[in-house]
Every structure is written in C-alpha cells, then in structure tokens.
Amino acid sequence: MKRYEIKHLLKEDVSALLDTSINIKGWVRTKRGNKNVAFLAVNDGSIIHNMQVVVDLANFDEELLKGITTGACVSVDGKLVKSQGQGQAVELQAENIILYGTADPDTYPLQKKGHSMEFLREIGHLRPRTNTFGAIMRLRHNMAYAIHTFFHEHGFYYFHTPLITASDCEGAGEMFQVTTMDLNNLPRKEDGSIDYEQDFFGKQTSLTVSGQLEGELGATALGKIYTFGPTFRAENSNTPRHLAEFWMIEPEMAFYDLDSLTELEEEFIKYCIRWALDHCMDDLEFLNKMVDNGLIERLKGVIATDFVRLPYTEGINILEAAIKNGKKFEFPVFWGADLASEHERYLVEEHFKRPVIMTDYPKDIKAFYMKQNDDGKTVQGTDVLFPQIGEIIGGSVREESYDKLTARMNELGMDRKGMEWYIDTRRYGTCPHAGFGLGFERLMLFITGMGNIRDVIPFPRTPKTAEF
RNA sequence: UCCUCAAUAGCUCAGUUGGUUAGAGCACCUGACUGUUAAUCAGGGGGUCGUAGGUUCAAGUCCUACUUGGGGAGCCA
Numbered sequence: 025m026k027r028y029e030i031k032h033l034l035k036e037d038v039s040a041l042l043d044t045s046i047n048i049k050g051w052v053r054t055k056r057g058n059k060n061v062a063f064l065a066v067n068d069g070s071i072i073h074n075m076q077v078v079v080d081l082a083n084f085d086e087e088l089l090k091g092i093t094t095g096a097c098v099s100v101d102g103k104l105v106k107s108q109g110q111g112q113a114v115e116l117q118a119e120n121i122i123l124y125g126t127a128d129p130d131t132y133p134l135q136k137k138g139h140s141m142e143f144l145r146e147i148g149h150l151r152p153r154t155n156t157f158g159a160i161m162r163l164r165h166n167m168a169y170a171i172h173t174f175f176h177e178h179g180f181y182y183f184h185t186p187l188i189t190a191s192d193c194e195g196a197g198e199m200f201q202v203t204t205m206d207l208n209n210l211p212r213k214e215d216g217s218i219d220y221e222q223d224f225f226g227k228q229t230s231l232t233v234s235g236q237l238e239g240e241l242g243a244t245a246l247g248k249i250y251t252f253g254p255t256f257r258a259e260n261s262n263t264p265r266h267l268a269e270f271w272m273i274e275p276e277m278a279f280y281d282l283d284s285l286t287e288l289e290e291e292f293i294k295y296c297i298r299w300a301l302d303h304c305m306d307d308l309e310f311l312n313k314m315v316d317n318g319l320i321e322r323l324k325g326v327i328a329t330d331f332v333r334l335p336y337t338e339g340i341n342i343l344e345a346a347i348k349n350g351k352k353f354e355f356p357v358f359w360g361a362d363l364a365s366e367h368e369r370y371l372v373e374e375h376f377k378r379p380v381i382m383t384d385y386p387k388d389i390k391a392f393y394m395k396q397n398d399d400g401k402t403v404q405g406t407d408v409l410f411p412q413i414g415e416i417i418g419g420s421v422r423e424e425s426y427d428k429l430t431a432r433m434n435e436l437g438m439d440r441k442g443m444e445w446y447i448d449t450r451r452y453g454t455c456p457h458a459g460f461g462l463g464f465e466r467l468m469l470f471i472t473g474m475g476n477i478r479d480v481i482p483f484p485r486t487p488k489t490a491e492f
Numbered sequence: 493u494c495c496u497c498a499a500u501a502g503c504u505c506a507g508u509u510g511g512u513u514a515g516a517g518c519a520c521c522u523g524a525c526u527g528u529u530a531a532u533c534a535g536g537g538g539g540u541c542g543u544a545g546g547u548u549c550a551a552g553u554c555c556u557a558c559u560u561g562g563g564g565a566g567c568c569a
Binding site (some may be wrong): 053054056057058059060061062063065074078093094107108109110111112127129130131132133134135136137138139140141143146148198234236255257259260261262263264265266267270272354355363364366380415416417418461462464465466467476488 | 493499502503504517518519520521524525526527528529530531532559562563564565566567568569
C-alpha cells in the first residue's frame with residue numbers, strides 16, 4: 025500500500041485518489057467518538073493539519089483500539105473519501121491499522137490541551153511533537169532555506185569559517201575554552217601558568233563568538249560571502265533574547281559602502297519575511313491564532329514599509345526633544361551614550377512606528393574594525409532595530425585603511441599578536457568592504473511571534489541548562 | 493550578574509484577616525450517546541502544598557535561607 029504524507033493529501037489535488045485505498049503513518053493527536061465510531065486525528069509532521077481517520081468499531085479489535093491514545097504511533101490503510109463532517113475536505117475510512125508504538129496515557133506528558141512554554145521546555149525531547157513546536161521548526165527550516173536562497177540568488181558564496189579559534193581578540197564576549205587537557209591535572213610551566221603548548225592545538229583555543237574576521241578574508245577574495253553556523257557566547261545572560269549557543273548569519277561584501285550595506289540589510293530581512301508569508305501560511309496562521317494575534321499583520325506591515333535611516337546624532341536629538349516634552353527614561357541620554365533598550369524602543373515603537381536602521385555611532389561605543397568617518401568622532405556602524413525584539417542586525421562598513429585600523433587598535437591597547445593575519449587584509453590589496461551579523465534565533469522570534477528565544481531553537485543552551 | 497514575581501493533583505489554576513477532612517477544569521478509569529472537530533454528559537481514583545529551618549495552640553497561608561522558573565535590566569546577536 026503506497027504511503028502518502030498528510031501534507032500531500034491535504035494540499036494537493038487528490039481527486040484521482042478518492043475512493044482508493046492508501047496508507048498514512050503518524051502520531052495520534054486525539055481520539056474521540058462513541059460506541060460505534062471513533063475519530064483519530066493523525067499528524068505526521070509534514071504539515072500542521074491532521075488527517076481524520078474514521079474507525080468503524082465493528083471492524084476492529086477492541087484491544088487494538090484501546091492502545092490507540094494521544095501520542096501513539098500508527099500506520100493506517102484506508103479509503104480516502106470526501107469528509108462527511110465539517111472541518112476537513114477528505115478523511116480516511118480505516119481498513120487496517122498497525123499500532124507501531126503505544127504512549128501510556130498515565131505517563132505520556134503531552135495532552136491535547138494547554139501546556140505552558142515553561143513546562144514544554146522541561147520535556148524538550150517531546151515538545152517537537154506539539155502543534156506549536158512543529159510550526160516553529162517548519163518555519164525554522166524555511167528561514168534557513170530562504171537565507172541560503174537569498175544569498176545564492178544574489179551572488180554570495182557560502183563560506184565556512186571555523187568554530188574553533190585561537191584568536192582571543194574577537195572581543196564580542198566571553199568565550200568557551202576548548203581543551204583536551206585533564207582539568208584535574210593541568211600541565212604547568214615553571215612560573216606556574218598553564219602550559220598550553222601541551223594542549224591539542226599547542227595553544228589556548230576557544231569556540232568562536234563570530235565568524236566575521238575570517239569572513240572578511242573570504243570577502244576580500246570571493247567578493248561576496250556569507251557564513252551561517254553556530255556561535256558560542258559564555259556570557260551569564262539570563263534573558264528571553266540570549267542563548268549560549270545560537271546560529272548566526274554573517275555576510276561580508278567587498279566594495280559595499282554604507283548605503284549599499286543598509287540597502288542589503290533591509291532587502292535581506294524583507295526577503296525572509298516574505299518567504300515565510302509565501303511558503304508557511306498554515307503555520308503562521310496557527311501561531312497567529314494561538315500565540316500572537318498581531319503576528320501576520322505585523323509581518324505584512326514590515327515588508328510594506330521603508331525602514332528609517334537614522335544617524336545616531338539625529339536619534340539623540342529626537343530623544344532629547346522627547347525628554348523636553350516630558351518623556352521619562354530610566355537612563356540618561358547624551359551624545360556619546362550607548363542607547364538602552366528603552367531608547368531604541370521609543371524610537372522604533374513610538375516615534376517612527378517602523379523599523380529603524382541607525383548609523384554613524386560614536387566610535388567609542390563600537391568595535392575597532394568599523395570605518396572611521398571624517399569627523400573623527402563617528403564610525404559607520406549600523407544597527408537594525410525592530411519593534412519588540414530590539415536589535416536584530418548589527419553591521420558596519422569596515423575600516424580598510426591599514427594606518428587607521430592599526431592606529432585604532434593601538435588606541436584601544438589591543439595586542440596585535442595573533443591578529444597579523446587579519447591586518448594583512450589591509451596590508452595587501454585592501455578594499456572598501458562591509459558586512460553584518462544577524463542572530464538567526466532573533467529573526468525566528470520576529471517571524472514566529474514567540475516571546476522567548478529558548479522556544480525557537482530545538483534544544484536551547486543557556487546558563488545552567490544543557491539538557492537533551 | 494542585579495531587581496522583581498512566582499512554585500498547591502499528570503497539566504492549567506483557585507484557596508479569604510493563619511483555623512475542621514486542601515478544591516475546580518482538563519487528562520486518566522467506568523458508563524451513556526448513530527459522525528466527532530481541543531466532542532459532550534454522569535460517576536470514580538488521584539496531593540510529602542518546591543527544599544530546609546523558624547514563629548504560633550494551630551501554617552498551603554507569616555518569617556529566613558536555598559533551589560527552580562517567569563518578567564525587567566545589564567552584556568549582546
């Protein structure tokens with residue numbers, strides 16, 4: 025008997041299959057009925073919707089049916105027919121049922137009603153079987169696919185940067201050390217310090233916090249590259265927006281300036297949102313109904329509006345004017361201050377009411393590699409600020425001048441040792457270039473309307489938590 | 493890491509100014525119903541009130557510490 029995925033049966037033209045016998049396989053979401061007939065809602069993960077299986081109790085063994093409960097796995101042969109009931113176009117009249125696996129209802133934690141996200145996190149090994157997480161994971165796949173498709177169509181090459189790095193100058197955060205040494209018996213040098221020469225790589229190594237520096241090496245050879253891989257930050261951040269292990273997308277483009285950079289940022293993120301609306305409407309409709317009633321409207325709103333381009337200095341002026349008009353902020357606003365969440369939210373959610381790309385930040389609050397403006401005060405950094413989730417993209421034009429870059433490194437007291445390979449990009453055939461970084465899970469928060477980043481990745485890693 | 497709120501049945505929650513034997517819905521079990529849509533209806537079983545200490549004649553309720561989780565902040569993507 026030929027097996028069909030439920031997505032095919034519900035979404036394709038199946039008129040040729042009507043009144044013929046076919047097979048489906050999947051997990052039972054609910055069983056209901058009376059003493060004559062039972063209805064099984066079977067889900068195989070291919071789509072959020074279930075196939076209704078109609079079971080005439082007279083034709084089946086009572087013991088078999090008793091074992092078919094929420095969570096059980098079944099294979100059903102049956103005749104595909106137009107549904108007599110409301111709520112679905114077709115249904116399967118069961119002819120033969122194989123019970124692959126039971127799910128003892130006394131211990132199976134998933135029910136057909138209301139679970140909290142907190143509870144589902146505790147049963148991370150089973151939560152992919154819920155409607156909500158099925159929808160999120162299908163969207164997650166689609167976003168990954170959309171990202172690769174966007175870059176491929178725009179002439180970018182997927183460039184694989186290392187996960188293990190010996191660079192201690194990445195500066196983007198605390199790093200996880202990588203070692204094969206016995207932590208209970210560390211080799212020491214004469215002065216008592218740890219002898220990393222005896223470690224696997226012969227030096228101290230860590231998990232990467234960013235692929236950007238290596239990405240620049242790719243861009244200065246291939247023109248346009250992007251990375252898309254796991255990233256690790258050992259920071260003790262306990263918030264709904266941070267993970268210790270997350271996925272990051274980092275495109276890097278030779279010959280891009282500030283205008284072409286912000287244009288790409290906007291086009292890229294709109295492409296991803298449009299992809300979700302074009303390819304994932306069933307899952308979005310479910311999330312819109314169950315998680316966030318404003319989701320679809322907000323997604324459509326973002327792709328229909330132009331993002332604001334806002335130099336930092338103008339942003340400060342707007343915030344100072346707001347304060348003059350009585351707006352209260354917890355943190356002070358002055359030129360040179362790093363903007364707090366409340367300031368960003370005011371600009372995006374209250375003042376402009378649409379996404380904002382802020383540019384030209386004071387150099388002292390941004391990274392050493394950002395291109396310095398002629399004013400001597402600002403650098404060409406960009407943050408794309410979104411409603412509700414804040415910074416979704418951080419990028420910049422890179423400083424391509426050997427003299428300016430190294431002068432800035434000296435100013436910041438950075439150790440050039442171990443960084444000479446990066447500086448070589450400016451020493452040999454340097455070029456104007458730019459790039460940005462997008463936290464994949466931050467994008468997922470926006471796409472799904474979920475409130476906690478731990479719920480848009482299958483197995484979240486956060487301080488004190490590495491289950492499953 | 494800081495601030496704040498919370499933890500009661502398998503799940504979601506109620507539990508009054510501290511006072512008798514801690515409740516409801518869902519789930520589960522039994523039964524009813526000729527096609528249900530998170531089916532419905534009737535009945536039943538199910539609790540170390542997060543952990544440890546303290547106050548009190550009496551603690552789910554008040555106090556302290558710890559653990560875990562939520563929200564906010566910082567760091568950031």
